[in-house]
Amino acid sequence: MDFRLNKEQKDIRRAAREFALGEFPDRAQEFDREETFDLDIWRKACDLGFIGVFIDEEYGGAGYGYFEHSLISEEFWTVDPGIGQSLTSASFGSEILLLYGTEEQKQLVLPQIVEGKAMIATTNGNLAKYVVLFALTNPEQPSRHDRHSFILVPTDSAGYESNKLRGKLGIRASDTAELSFSDLRVPLANLIGEEGEGFKELMAFFNRTRLHVCAQGVGVARAALEEGVKYAKERHQFGVPLASFQTIQFKLAEMATRVRAARNLYYEAAWLVDQGTIDHSLISMAKWYAKCADEALQIHGGYGYLDEYKVQRLYRDAKIVEIYEGAKEIEKAIIAKSLLGQ
Ligand SMILES: Cc1cc2nc3c(=O)[nH]c(=O)nc-3n(C[C@H](O)[C@H](O)[C@H](O)COP(=O)(O)OP(=O)(O)OC[C@H]3O[C@@H](n4cnc5c(N)ncnc54)[C@H](O)[C@@H]3O)c2cc1C
Helix, strand or coil, rough: CCCCHHHHHHHHHHHHHHHHHHCCCCHHHHHHHHCCCHHHHHHHHHHCCHHHHHHHCEEEEEEEECHHHHHHHHHHHCCCCCHHHHHHHHHHHHHHHHCCCCEEEEHHHHHHHHHCCEEECCECCCHHHHHHHHCCCCCCCCCCCHHHEEEECCCCCCCEEEECCCCCCCCCCCCCEEECCCCCCHHHHHECCCCCCCHHHHHHHHHHHHHHHHHHHHHHHHHHHHHHHHHHHEEEEEEEHHHHHHHHHHHHHHHHHHHHHHHHHHHHHHHHHHHCCCCCCHHHHHHHHHCHHHHHHHHHHHHHHHHCCCHHHHHHHHHHCCCCCHHHHHHHHHHHHHEEEE
């Protein structure tokens, strides 16, 4: 097995890093404080081809895999998780269309996602042109696995309402919405996949989308490690840098190990998915493992508690990786079930 990136993948990673360093740092604190975002950054990211790289070339995408999408997510999240999430989630939902959408649905939606003409959601529910709705369509079915369906909902449909949710702990640049659907009607042609098969389709969807959440976790952990190393060298106590204390060194060593291990987990998981092999357990391991922000803040002592230091934002941003697209308890339950053959 070879974990080295090929030249194209290295170029993607470098380009994503350069773009993020050029666009994010000056605005990150403002977006976090104001809970806002500048859509021009999204348009630029689309122009440069960073959004929806896993979308096939016939629908305007680059035709790369979920692996390359994850590489971009890691780089974006290392520079700023809030802006990173605003950008990479602009294509969140395309995965279900690629898996189960009709040709008409794919032709209609996917090129617009890549070109920066539309976002797809539920994150981004106030900004998106399309929402992928997981709906209870067959409540009479005895098995709860046969009761749901995916429906493509244009947000200009009568009866669609979105309400911006404010006061999030982290990733505050990212738009989060509460959605409501009042007597909203769409044509049958907007059914994605098979009626009643939504639950199984959702699991297949998560096996793709969780990969870039794994990469988000690695990105924010890497950023926390970078901040920890920087501060440990800068800050002097008792006449010596913090970095000279073994307790601090051990924290940094443990964080570096976690970042490396978590990255290897998601590299393997994403590589396997792109080869057509789904390893649920591995994807779940990769998703919960990367955690460094807590110790990075600890290295900063009292200063880490203030918003003047980036580590405070990272600490808040990192929490979401343990919650969305499967809380960490659910990931661990998946791993345990696989271990125990349940
Ligand atoms: C910023 C943000 C963005 C989001 N974006 C999206 C989005 O784009 N699309 C979308 O669909 N959703 C989105 N969500 C929703 C998110 O996916 C859910 O919040 C998450 O899956 C957890 O579900 P819940 O909030 O219902 O928690 P619950 O399911 O109520 O869980 C609460 C607690 O109970 C535990 N728990 C629940 N069930 C079990 C069980 N069976 N066994 C053991 N423990 C259990 C959980 O691990 C957790 O600790 C978003 C949420 C946030 C905060």
